[in-house]
Amino acid sequence: MSRGWSPQPPPGAVRAGAGQRRAQRWLAGRLAESGRRGGASKAARTGTVPPELAAEAVRRHLPAVSPEETAAQMTTVVDELTGLGPLAPAARRPGVTDVLVDGSGTIWTDGPEGLNQTGQRLEAVDARRLAVRLLAQGGRRLDEGQPFGDAQVTGARVHAILPPIAAGGPQISVRLAAPEPPGLEQLAQRWPHGERWLIALRHLLHVRANVLISGATGSGKTTVLAALLSEVPANERIVTVEDTRELRPRHGHVVSLQARSGNAEGSGTVTLAELVRQALRMRPDRLVVGECRGAEVVDFLAAMNTGHRGAAGTLHANSAADVPARLQAMGALAGLGTEALTLQASSAVDAILHLERTETGRHPVELAVVDRALRGELGVIPALSLSGAKLAWGPGWDALEMLADGRSGNAGPTTTRYRDGRGGRHAVES
Known part of the structure; x- marks a missing residue:
């Protein structure tokens, strides 16, 4: 080489x-x-x-x-x-969603066919110089005192991390934005049983349900959220809060807030939690947190409990049934006990949409509603579940249909046995 x-x-x-x-x-x-x-x-x-x-x-x-x-x-x-320097040619290839530089300097791309080497390599000194320049361009510092960070550069989200935190040489991850963000209907055309998912998601949007979108990294959470927001009525004001700006919905009234890391002296930090509090003073019709990952979830849940209907956010989770545990873990970071977090979340969140990346692409695999019949316990009830090529309706579908005019339906005490999200299902469609 x-x-x-x-x-x-x-x-x-x-x-x-x-x-x-x-x-x-x-x-x-x-x-x-x-x-x-x-x-x-x-x-x-x-x-x-x-x-x-x-x-x-x-x-x-x-x-x-x-x-x-x-x-x-x-x-x-x-x-x-x-721009992206030596990574730019790879970023311009059709279908590429990510460009990655590993510890050896090898450049990889990710797309419909999965990870592939480009046959190109960066020396460690060149990779470090590129990483520092890209983050500086996005207003972030990268040095021995702050050896990792994210920034938005030329429409792409860039993450970089330096040795010795990263083994080998500098590691760079570039998540590319779609040239033209797909609409919700366009996305649904690629999904298994897309028409059914489209009906359900538009219903949630229409009744101003509070929705969390869960999934692993690269499962399409931000893409789906942006597509949902693009269908919000034009006379509504959307305020988004993100660590690094990625949401770019096609909507005429979007206010975007982005967190900020501290300078070399450690001052000037603006956290997601602070931005959520500021967003509440900006008259949002829809409050959106790009990714809940820590203490900001407490302020987000509090906002949804103060009349801000139609809120949305994303978080990492293995399944819809695992979201309650994730919320409790994040609440603990803010010093909120399990009981208090459960009360907040059960009255704030209406539905959870879980996405996965499979051999057929990135698409929804589960839609669940929060079980409000439980007391002292946070549970979910499956409404739609995709298993292989089959779509199954669950007992939560009735509760989903009861969501109307910004008010949550109660699935009733007979659904408590489904609190683990893996209860019985019916009405299977192949």
């Missing part, structure tokens, strides 16, 4: 070297100068570089070539300055 980044360039690829570095320095200087004259530069505001500036940088510092080669040179100069 050759040293450093060594892709197989197509015809017209950039002739890397001193000229390219001079072009990048010249372009960076011009962007900084325009930023000083007019506030933030266009690159800082939008993550893009004006094409005329990129073209002039290439014309000044790289040899005269064909129009195709010039375009390739412009792309590479901009990628190295404000």
Whole structure:
């Protein structure tokens, strides 16, 4: 394996070297100068570089070539300055959802066909330089004092972690946003029994149910949540709270709040829990927490108990039946006891949608409602469950239909035996 980044360039690829570095320095200087004259530069505001500036940088510092080669040179100069650098070619491949750099510097892609090596590799020093630059671009620091972090860069979520926290060399994970976020109906067309899931999800949206979307990393939680929010009525105000901004629903009135890590002295931190509290003062019609992972769940549940119907959030869990345990664990991080958390969650959450990534893609496998007939215990009742190719209705379906006008139905005492989420089912559809 050759040293450093060594892709197989197509015809017209950039002739890397001193000229390219001079072009990048010249372009960076011009962007900084325009930023000083007019506030933030266009690159800082939008993550893009004006094409005329990129073209002039290439014309000044790289040899005269064909129009195709010039375009390739412009792309590479901009990628190295404000984009994903050597990861950009892999990120542009159709169907790629993730680009990963492992401890050896090997570059991988993830997509419909699973993980694949690209045949390219970064030296440790180059991977570290890239990671630091990407996080700095997103307003985050990455150094010995803060050896890991997330940032939003050119529409992608970038996570990086440095040795010795990471074994081997620096590790970089890039989650790419879809060029055009799919709508809920478009997603449902790819799901097994998609029409049934679509009816259920639109019902939850219509009655302003409070919904948690669970699943593993990469199961499609954020994609489904964004698609759901895109169908919220146009006259409603959505306030989203995220650690790193990923939700980009196609809706005319979205306020996005993003947490912030501290500076080198440890000051300036803004947590998700604080942002949830601030969001409540911003007149939300729909309050959305991109991912509940800690103490912020207490403020989120409190918000849903103060009349903020139609709230939504995501969290990691193995199944819908495991969500109560996850909520209790997160509540414990905020010092909330099991009994108090159970009372909060049972009156706040209406439904849980669980997603999985299988050989057929990312799709829902379970929809459950919270069992309000239980006392002192947080349980769920299955409403829809996908097993193989069969879709089964559970006893929670009646409770789901009772959700109306922003008020929760009570499934009744006969459903308590289903509190583990694995109770009886009926009305199977192949």
